Amino acid sequence: IAGITQAPTSQILAAGRRMTLRCTQDMRHNAMYWYRQDLGLGLRLIHYSNTAGTTGKGEVPDGYSVSRANTDDFPLTLASAVPSQTSVYFCASSDSAGGAEAFFGQGTRLTVV
Amino acid sequence: GQNIDQPTEMTATEGAIVQINCTYQTSGFNGLFWYQQHAGEAPTFLSYNVLDGLEEKGRFSSFLSRSKGYSYLLLKELQMKDSASYLCAVMDSNYQLIWGAGTKLIIKP
Numbered sequence: 486i487a488g489i490t491q492a493p494t495s496q497i498l499a500a501g502r503r504m505t506l507r508c509t510q511d512m513r514h515n516a517m518y519w520y521r522q523d524l525g526l527g528l529r530l531i532h533y534s535n536t537a538g539t540t541g542k543g544e545v546p547d548g549y550s551v552s553r554a555n556t557d558d559f560p561l562t563l564a565s566a567v568p569s570q571t572s573v574y575f576c577a578s579s580d581s582a583g584g585a586e587a588f589f590g591q592g593t594r595l596t597v598v
Numbered sequence: 599g600q601n602i603d604q605p606t607e608m609t610a611t612e613g614a615i616v617q618i619n620c621t622y623q624t625s626g627f628n629g630l631f632w633y634q635q636h637a638g639e640a641p642t643f644l645s646y647n648v649l650d651g652l653e654e655k656g657r658f659s660s661f662l663s664r665s666k667g668y669s670y671l672l673l674k675e676l677q678m679k680d681s682a683s684y685l686c687a688v689m690d691s692n693y694q695l696i697w698g699a700g701t702k703l704i705i706k707p
Contacts, residue, residue: 520697527602527685527697528641543694575640586631587695589640 488512491576491590498566498597506561506593508576516579517559518587519543519551521572528575534559566597600624602698604686609704610676618671618684618701626691632660632671633685635700641685644671673703681705 489510498504510517515536520528530543534553548570550562559578563570573594577587601623610616622630629648633641647653647662647669659672671684683700690696 525699527699528687528695529697530694533694586643586646589642591640 489576489578489588489590491574491593493593494591495594496596498563498595500567500597501565504563504566504595506563506574506576506595508559508561508590509557510559510576510578510588511557512578512580512588513556514578514580514588515556516581516585517553518577518579519549519559519561520575520577521545521570522575522592523572531561531574566595568597571595571597600688600690600696602686602688602696604684604698604701606699607702607704609706610673612676612678612705612707614676615672615674616676616703618673618686618703620669620671620686620698622667622669622686622688622696622698624688624690624696627664628689628691628693630660630662630669631687631689631695632658632669633687634682635685636682644684676705678705678707 492507518533519531529545532551534540537556573592575592576590579585579587604620632644635641645660652661657674662669683702685700686698687695
């Protein structure tokens with residue numbers, strides 16, 4: 486079934502540890518996004534990529550990095566996790582950067598202790 | 599700054615009609631999206647408006663007024679499965695989505 490897959494589904498992580506959240510899509514979408522969702526707040530964009538080989542910073546990029554080596558994969562790395570990064574992380578993709586609906590992965594629930 | 603406002607929570611009765619409002623102030627406008635998100639799940643696309651007026655899709659309709667910075671999502675013949683959060687998002691001049699915090703809709707029998 487075509488779609489977008491995230492791994493892991495959930496994770497408890499010690500503060501200071503490095504962690505990579507994985508995201509893969511098989512829809513050949515050009516644009517991909519990483520959001521975090523916190524209670525009472527809207528989805529906030531961390532990083533995005535409009536096409537393979539390019540990335541950009543979103544609203545809350547500090548403490549996170551991404552890469553886009555190919556069309557399908559868009560991993561998100563926390564270099565040294567802090568408790569404020571406890572959140573639900575969603576990866577999404579869309580056919581183009583503008584005007585197209587975004588498809589979301591099932592989310593990764595990350596707890597930093 | 600950019601801002602999307604929608605009510606935090608609404609309650610409605612099964613079989614009834616409910617209207618969820620969204621007002622926005624953004625740097626530019628390239629369309630407004632509505633998404634549905636059930637608890638513990640990913641958001642799923644409901645509608646997209648870029649021109650003024652009403653877009654109807656089955657039991658769901660979405661309205662846009664660009665001059666007023668206003669949209670609403672209308673849900674008819676409410677069913678228990680419609681209990682979810684409804685997210686309003688605006689695409690700004692940089693083609694980035696700005697999201698509201700979502701409206702939690704509670705459906706009572």
